[in-house]
Amino acid sequence: MHRFANPARFLKIARPLTGWLFWPGLALILAGAACGLLLTPADYLQGDTVRILYIHVPAAWLGMGGWAGIAVAALMQLVWRHPLAGVAGRAIAAPGALFTAICLATGSIWGRPTWGTWWEWDGRMTSMLVLLFLYLGYIALANASARDGQAGVSSVTAIFALVGAVNIPIINRSVVWWNSLHQGPSITLRGSSIEGSLLWPLAPTLLGFSLWFGAIVLMRMRAILAQNKVEARMQRLARG
Amino acid sequence: MKAKHQRLVLALVALAAIIGAGLLAASALKDEAAYFYAPADVKTKGVEPGRAIRLGGMVVKGSLRRAADGVTIRFNVTDGKATVPATFSGIAPDLFKEGSGVVAEGAFDRQGIFVATNLLAKHDERYMPRELEGMQYNEATHEMKVEK
Secondary structure (H helix, E strand, O other): OHHHOOHHHHHHHHHHHHHHHHHHHHHHHHHHHHHHHHOOOOEOOOEHHHHHHHHHHHHHHHHHHHHHHHHHHHHHHHHHOOOOHHHHHHHHHHHHHHHHHHHHHHHHHHHHHHOOOOOOOOHHHHHHHHHHHHHHHHHHHHHHHOOOOOOOOOHHHHHHHHHHOOHHHHHHHHHHHOOOOOOOOOEEOOEEOEOHHHHOOHHHHHHHHHHHHHHHHHHHHHHHHHHHHHHHHHHHHHHO | OOHHHHHHHHHHHHHHHHHHHHHHHHHHOOOOOOOOEOHHHHHHHOOOOOOOEEEEEEEOOOOOEEOOOOOEEEEEEEOOOOEEEEEEEOOOOOOOOOOOEEEEEEEEOOOOOEEEEEEEEEOOOOEOEHHHOOEEEEOOOOEEEEOO
8 A cells, every 4th residue: 555655656546547436436326226216126015115225225335334444544544654544534534424414314214104204213323323423523623633734634533533433333233233123134144135126226326336435535535635735835935 | 563563553452442342332232222122021121101112023913903983003012922912093104014013102001001102114124026025035044935
């Protein structure tokens, strides 16, 4: 990873990679969503309501995966002092929070017709809401600790990211440890309890949203680095 | 030991401690964070009448009765170990039916009948097209079989 410690070398790869992630990602999202809306059969119990699955599941995956990414970046910052780790953490935070919010919103919309409620304080929903608050806390902390000429985040912010990572396995296990309104995991290592004809559009939407997430993170990293460069140049000019 | 390795060891020890603390907290919360009482919990722990709780389980097949007033329903809730009778007046969610999951909010009356003020439908993790309805999902083998 230290090959990319030099921002110039990172940018040389990130610039073309952004497009390669963005456009195929968008195509896969649209194709997967269209298949999920038009081609798959309705669920035996929930009818057409089940189709929100193709957005809800990728959103949950990226909300949780985003924080895992922030935690790995924090570890690389604290241990190896990688110069781009803090930049990556800041870049992941906003889209991660967005997908967590999308997961909560689509879950709420899904819950009303199926469970009969918009919101309940069960283990899964509460721990996912905590994840959203963790993201907001991380963003606030990262912004507060941003100093002139520094694109990354402070050590306190990185430690906060590592501590917050405890919530990820809790979200994952919440429906197993505690009885909850949310159903148990459908897709496990042993297989899927979503029947094949309903499951397959999830593959393109999961992959598509993930590629798109990568593209957004790269764009934001480039923007943060560019902003940093502008500020450094302004300071040099001001000193004259 | 290089400073880099020192930091790595420190970070890993701290991470292990945090995860340990998190898991301890989660296991201590096991009962407190439960979203509902199962019928067996009600029997073993004893819930006094009038205390607002949530009761969760499966609606026993063949137990659903509609009273003469048209809005009151009676049904039994089971978790396989214990069964308790429940009653509810109002509009039940569409997914509420016999053999399906339910979470009822309310309290027990003096006769031990659960008087629900609100019903939520709980569905399981299976999704399948209508043509396959009646197939049984085997949790151990992840296979679908025709229900006998």
